[in-house]
Amino acid sequence: MTKRLQTIQEASEHTGLLVSFLRKMIFDRSIPFIKIGKRVYFDRDELNAWIDSHKVAA
Numbered sequence: 001m002t003k004r005l006q007t008i009q010e011a012s013e014h015t016g017l018l019v020s021f022l023r024k025m026i027f028d029r030s031i032p033f034i035k036i037g038k039r040v041y042f043d044r045d046e047l048n049a050w051i052d053s054h055k056v057a058a
Contacts, residue, residue: 005034005041014044015051 012019025031032046 002044004044006044006047008040008042011042011047014047 006014008019008022011017012022015022022031026033026040032043032050034041034043
């Protein structure tokens with residue numbers, strides 16, 4: 001079973017994006033994320049939906 005919430009490091013590995021780029025996107029509010037206290041998490045399903053929404057048709 002895969003866990004639903006991913007840390008920024010796990011999201012970086014999942015997407016192939018740098019942690020610093022993900023942090024910039026969090027600051028810009030251009031990627032969906034969850035904040036619990038001071039910690040930031042990504043919902044795996046929302047992250048996959050976000051990736052799918054940025055596909056460019058060939």
